[in-house]
Amino acid sequence: MSDQPAVVREGPLAEIVVDVAAIRHNVRVLRELVGVPLIAVVKADGYGHGMVEAARAARDGGAEWLATATVDEALTLRASGYAGPLLCWLMLPGVDLERPLLEGIDVTAYSVAGIDVTAYSVAELDAIAAAAEAVGRRARVQLKVDTGLSRGGAPRSTWADLFARARAGEREGSWKVTGLWSHFACSDEPDHPANDRQERAFLAAVALAADSGLEPGLLHLANSAAAVLRPSSRFGAVRCGIAVYGLDPAPGRTPDLGLVPAMTVRTRLALVKELAPGDGVSYGHRWVADRPTTVGLVPVGYGDGIPRHAFHPGGSAEVAVGGKRRPIRGSVCMDQVMVDLGGDTAAIGDEVVLFGSGPGVPTAQDWAEACGTINYEIVTRIGGRMTRTYVDSEADR
Incomplete structure (x- = not known):
């Protein structure tokens, strides 16, 4: 066998083949299961599947929103022609916040009114206010609270100040608070006690935001595993990432939904x-x-x-x-x-x-x-x- 001649074959040496029909199918399955709007997460180049193509397939499958981690990812989607609801959540110090606020042409249309940016702190809200004033446009802001993941999001001790500043910014015309959200730490372990604690904490955040005069339009806590395994956490929308691409978000625990890799x-x-x-x-x-x-x-x-x-x-x-x-x-x-x-x-x-x-x-x-x-x-x-x-x-x- 070692002296076999090479066989000439057309095509690339190695390739990643992505079936966009599978993404559409998976979104349809998930959307039917959860019964609330679905935010398709396409960060990290669509989990390796190609962000723009994955986003298009997810939208075709019925995803109402798209989400990215970074501003640059969100701007890439806008540059590709996507004009629908779009959330990004990782605001690094010094990031140019004027660019996402300027995206879109017809500011009266919801679908092209810019990118929803996420704030974790009063300092981030101050930066967004400055950017909104500089470009003469009202920002769209979602607030993220830390309910127990101890990663991104406002610590519980700062919620009252965050919500007060967010409401003041609304009155001043700097932004509209469009959402309030958090993220599970252990949703792939449905019996883990942290899940109940985080859901209770999120409900407390929702109540405190309301007491502060905020009316965030979109409440979302569930990621893929929670969207499938924890109906009580679906609230106003779910954020699905890995399941959109047909992979099991909680191996060994997820029922067979017919998702296709x-x-x-x-x-x-x-x-x-x-x-x-x-x-x-x-x-x-x-x-x-x-x-x-x-x-x-x-x-x-x-x-x-x-x-x-x-x-x-x-x-x-x-x-x-x-x-x-x-x-x-x-x-x-x-x-x-x-x-x-x-x-x-x-x-x-x-x-x-x-x-x-x-x-x-x-x-x-x-x-x-x-x-x-x-x-x-x-x-x-x-x-x-x-x-x-x-x-x-x-x-x-």
Whole structure:
């Protein structure tokens, strides 16, 4: 096998294939389940699926809102032509707040009245007020409160001051408070006591905001796992990220909703060779053949987002070659990784599916479990030199 000639195949060396029909389908399923508006989270380049294309598919599937982490992500969506409701929430010190307030042409139309920015503190509200005055436009502001994640959001001790400043800014014409929200820490563990505590804290924040004279139009707490598993937390909208892309937000706990993974990662064998017992594979010889076998070289590595923990002494991730799952053998390199073909016949140029969906194909969740991480990380980090290709399985029927 080692002297096989290379087979010329058209197409990229390695590619991420994204089925936009799967994203549309997943949003329809989620929207029907929750019964409230759905905010599709498309941050981090659409969780590795491509932000603009994922956003378009999510909207086509019925998502009423889109959300990003950063202002730059939100501005990219506006530049792509998206004119609908849009939230961003990560305000770094010194960020240019005038740009998101200026986005949109017809300021009388809700759908193009700018980007909803999020404030965690009085200082951020002051910065937004200055930006609104500079551009002569009323801002759209959502307030985020920390209900127990201890990450972003206003600490409980500052809620009263935050809400008072927010109401004063409304009276002054600096902004309209359009939403109030928070984020769960443990929603993928439905029985965790933190979930009840956070929901109670959020209700307290809603009540205090009302006492301060605020009438935020959109109340949202639930992420993907809570949207599916905790109906009481759905409030006025839910924010769904990972579930939009067809991945399980709470592996082992989520009922089968019929979500479809949108991403398939595939490449081709670059080399096939035979090993004898005692042959070590890759750096450090962390795997040594204990029998005669055949290995194939897969031309992707950690430079393309393949986790180095895809192989470790206790196990490994698998890929699909020839309809069978084949384990990774030896250390993952920057540009390549070896897989054990078990002595089966294979040829240079044969397709390798790293993960996706369908019979015999490992999933992103399988990779996450093999690597000791979560499916979010697997799909978000993949890329590097890979080509991203879009298909529409509904249109192709």
